[in-house]
Amino acid sequence: MAFKSRSICADGKREMTMDEFMRWMKKFDADKDGKISREELADAVRVSGGWLARLKAKQGVRTADRNGNGYIDDSEIKNLVEFAEKHLGVRIFHL
Numbered sequence: 001m002a003f004k005s006r007s008i009c010a011d012g013k014r015e016m017t018m019d020e021f022m023r024w025m026k027k028f029d030a031d032k033d034g035k036i037s038r039e040e041l042a043d044a045v046r047v048s049g050g051w052l053a054r055l056k057a058k059q060g061v062r063t064a065d066r067n068g069n070g071y072i073d074d075s076e077i078k079n080l081v082e083f084a085e086k087h088l089g090v091r092i093f094h095l
Contacts, residue, residue, distance in 0.1 A: 025077060064076050
């Protein structure tokens with residue numbers, strides 16, 4: 001899964017809007033249930049070239065999952081931004 005972003009920063013991070021980030025994350029929703037599981041987030045970490053994907057995904061779900069159901073849904077995906085900027089090599093900006 002490649003990024004389809006307009007620009008790459010000097011630090012190598014790809015810039016994308018929040019909408020682009022949300023669409024990109026939905027590509028990892030393998031079972032199409034509208035939620036991102038820990039395994040699906042680990043796939044995103046791997047595709048982004050990250051190390052220790054399972055550990056980082058566990059941390060990401062724990063950080064973003066406000067209702068504690070073990071999944072990141074549409075209402076929680078904004079909570080994932082800080083994790084994504086640190087572990088997925090993206091910079092997310094708001095228009």
